[in-house]
Amino acid sequence: MPGKLYGVGVGPGDPELITIKAARVIAAADVIAYHSARHGRSIARGIAAAHLRAEQIEEALVYPVTTETTDHPGGYQGAIDAFYTEAAARLATHLEAGRDVVVLAEGDPLFYGSYMHMHKRLADRYETEVVPGVTSISAAAAALGQPLVERDEILTVLPGTLPRAELARRLADTDSAAILKLGRTFGTVRGAISDAGRLDGARYVERATMAGERTADLVDVEPGSVPYFAIALVPGSVAASVPARYPEPTTGAGEVVVIGTGPAGRDWLTPQTAAALAAADDLVGYGPYLARVAPNPRQTRHASDNRVEAQRAAHALDLAASGRRVAVVSGGDPGVFAMAAAVLEVAAQPKYLDVPVRVLPGVTAALAVAASVGAPLGHDHAVISLSDRLKPWDVVAERLVAMARADLAIAIYNPRSSARPWQVGAARDLLLEHRSPETPVVVGRDVGGSGERITVTTLAELDPEQVDMRTLLIIGSSTTRVVQRGGQATVFTPRHYER
Structure with missing residues (x-):
């Protein structure tokens, strides 16, 4: 059935x-x-x-x-x-x-x-x-504390997507009106209300019954601040005799949410992350990562250099302590060589212990590069950053050797920058002391972005000149295989292990 x-x-x-x-x-x-x-x-x-x-x-x-x-x-x-x-x-x-x-x-x-x-x-x-x-129109009228129609008055519901002249004509022919679907149409809607001679009595309600609800006289609303979930109300003359109320917008307690945008654009955002970004009052982060988030005039952006993580974390926590909802934006996953650890380290200071901090996961570069060729991280693997800005190179070298001896597949972040172009070659030579020259290597650059480039090579043939700071390397283990499928290389590490 x-x-x-x-x-x-x-x-x-x-x-x-x-x-x-x-x-x-x-x-x-x-x-x-x-x-x-x-x-x-x-x-x-x-x-x-x-x-x-x-x-x-x-x-x-x-x-x-x-x-x-x-x-x-x-x-x-x-x-x-x-x-x-x-x-x-x-x-x-x-x-x-x-x-x-x-x-x-x-x-x-x-x-x-x-x-x-x-x-x-x-x-x-x-x-x-x-x-x-319950419709948004009923919620908006309740938020204003003002009836829409009374006695024989007529209510007309209009979509804001109508042409300005048509909106004005219909507004002139009705007692009361509710206009939905604002956002990008707000300028046209306000112009039509003015054309109809109804601007003085027009009201505005944003996010009725939701967090961040806002009510105002429509004439006072800045067009760039209007979201899709907003309504313009034009009460009838009898109903308008009841004054509208404009309470202060309600805000919750401040908090910091550390989020990861994934390796590229919005297709890599999780719904959980997207919701946190939408709810934020302030966005804090490294400039190129903030640029991945669509602009919202309601929000304030605080961009900074990539080398001031502690200052960025403290700024976010100070904003949250004042009652702001703050999203700290990282690329990839915030817990993998990114801002989550920096925020939590600063948040451990006594003055920030009462500031709520949440960390939301994102798709990290290692997983994105691995998925682009198959499953090279399908068995035990390790993750390391080649950057020696926060730890000395001899520690990096020791850990690379330990990973090679353990026969782990290795995902390498931050492999090369203009200040340290030699490290990729040095890491390759260290690994060649313990790995076969034919070990598969995946070179993934800007995965998901406009400059995406995936190369499958071997450890012996790895060319440091193909690598930059936007590249992630995956070094296979002794069991990692490369199979040509449909003219393309598929790389995977089997889940069984035989010595």
């Missing part, structure tokens, strides 16, 4: 605004599905998190595009339609297997919600139920 499809509204943001029925249906479902952009962060899932069970199957329905361009032959709409068709097919597989599927939706599932696209494609084939939710 096929499963049942549920479209469940989880409300505007505050988890306490989930209905009792929604909570019950979410907790009982076999499969939980939710939409997100490519960063993987789902607001709907975050709202519903307290009602999820560990054994539930999760289906993340990740949009292939949001506002960027696409090379899909059908253009933007073609890419989106193909995505909805593929997503519906994935959910249909569960339904055919008899599993009940819940599709989470912010607000109400059938009010500008992504769920409706699944509903249109599946409701004619499977039993379906929609669980309504």
